[in-house]
Amino acid sequence: MKALDGIRVLDLTRALAGPFCTLMLGDYGADVIKIEIPGTGDDTRQWGPPFIGEESAYFLSINRNKRSLTLNFKEEKAREIFLKLVEDSDVVVENFTPGVMSRFGLDYETVKKSNPNIVYCSISGFGQNGPYQSRPAYDQIMQGISGLMSITGHPEGEPEKIGIAVTDIGAGMWAAFAVMSALYRREQDGEGQYIDISMLDAQVAWLTYQAGYYFAYDRPPQRLGKAHPTLVPYQAFMGQDGKYFNVAVGSDRLWDRFCQAVKREDLKDNPDYASNGVRVENRATLSPLLQEHFLTRPADEWVADLQANNVPAGPINDLADVFSDPQVLHREMLLEIPHPTLESVKQTGLPIKFSRTPGGLDQHPPLLGEHNHSILHDLGYSDAEIEDMVVKSVI
Template sequence: MPMLNSSLPLAGVRVLDLSRILAGPWCGMVLADMGAEVIKVEHPGRGDDTRDWGLRVGKTETAYFNSVNRNKRSVTLDLQTPEGQQIARDLAKQCDVVIQNFKFGGIDKLGLGYEQLSKEQPGLIYCSISGYDRTGPEAARPGYDLVVQGEAGLMALNGEASQPPLKFGVAMVDLFTGMYSAQAVLAALYQREKTGKGRHVEMALFDCGLMITAYYGLEALLMGEDPPRYGNSHPSIVPYGVFDAADGPLVITVGNNAQFARFCTEVIERPDLAADERFKTNILRSANRAVLLPELHAELAKRQRADLLTKLSASGIPCGEVLGLLEALNSRRATDAGLVTTQPHPVAGKVNVLAPPYRFDGERLPVRSAPPQLGEGTHEVLQSLLGLSDDRLAQLKTSGVV
């Protein structure tokens, strides 16, 4: 039986999502997944930029847009008009959280900045997402994931050592910034329960990008230089990475010395490697990886992937296939977990929507609604929250405000 809305963790919390593209909408979707009512405000004519990115779904959505806007309502407002700005302010008064990622200073010109809204709503949680530190000299610089991947050193640590710096396959900085932002909003909501006071949460893509360099970042500081790049191998554990069997790639993660001994004797039948003093410990294996890895690659290339996976599992060594993305989405593992759902769509008939990854008390949080068509909730939301009449809404639509 699907989880009832009232039993969701953030049931009763209302969010006004004034953000667009990826980091801000991802933050809003996390809150929506957990039960918050999220009202996404978009321009009446074009909507969020991502409605025009990637593969089309229906008339107003794309796969890109859908990936970050499930469980939301869409309300169209032209925020460049005084009427649209006033409606947004009125909506904010009905909300617990506001999310925005306008260019620096842009939101204040609309009368929707934190200082402006918090005067009437001291309990408001307001999340501003920017490219760079809002108190620093680059506050006005626009933030783009790919630019920050380069500036934060992420591209420099990704890829093979023999190749140029490489971006991540997805917009990692945007996604992590969205997740960090959602965490900060949740912390502010928790604190408000105790103090009654709101907070201004300020997040920057560069800050989050630098944070996810993690142990690579700390190693660079210790060494005083960039750590080497290892591609699909681990920087400090050997053997640990992607290897080619005779019929396809697999991941092998030998995490300790006992596993290495079993790997050599039980999986590839090379007890001489386990006995070699150069490979007795992980530190030694890492130091001598240039000697060890060619031997392992040669042995693994002689064997079938399925046989290797069976032996590795029997030996207690973590392993897995390297699947294509479509294979992974259609896998039994994803199907059994309910991670890919099919939702009804008024134009396309049906649409695939990934399910939230969270489980509470053993139950996955539900997809309550597919990503919204542009403006699908405008009439209902403005009428129910602000009491606007049918005539008034018709006037606003005629004038292009909604």
């Protein structure tokens, strides 16, 4: 038994934001039917290198626990099939440019006629209204527009993007949360609803304390590289061996422990550094002083001493380090799943650990159209009818 057993999701998404949303739902038991364009499918099936065999590593990373059905919405028969699926489904998720679903005749108001209780979630770059609604959007564009790149990078350097497509993934997470909220509300009052998720809205909501600093000072916060804007020392330092490590002194109590751990108790009661407020004011002198001190020993030795004194500290791992880390492995955040053409594929694990209804990796990332026959048979179509659909480019 999984938390979302019995929930069916019709997934008309591609790229990352939408597929990440439906990945989250599928991991915890929802029956996700991924509806793709015949012949090509999700854009990310072609995104590479790298490829594993003939499969895009990108696609494989975000499309497990889904079944693939191909439908050509230019054909009336395909739209008929979709609306037939809607009758027995709970959720529709799509991330086309606003207006595209209306042109297909599959917008919320139309779909709701087939199932008044449907939860219909649209994910787009800028939302379903406003002056930017028709603009195309990819993650890097959104990281810039949302202000994220203005606060990421070295103070004297160029703006930098985050190393993953965080605005896509963030929008997908907001969408999954929204879908679950709407399903809960439907349980209370019996009504579905429409959900409008914007990548820009999602990222602006994530600005949190950086937005708070802007509201407080009425000036944009600046890039601080590896440092924190309001806590010092709370940043990365380099050890003698050229490796970097992080230190997070989040309170004056931790500052006392930090000074003891790094054998610089002379700093603890120094009036220029005795409290976080003055440490922030004197960041320009304290950070270089500490960096010079940390160049006297290798990074791992500093981390060990800091952790021994209960000071938050840790190495800056690359992904080879991450996926061999004993804590990551213990928490089953590296998994493997059988695949029909690749024998097996590695996957990141499930981050939510339920005590009664755990999720799981039950289905490999699907081949394009892999489940056409089984899904259409369940809808009552015969083998002859399905073959006719193939001939007429419906599926």
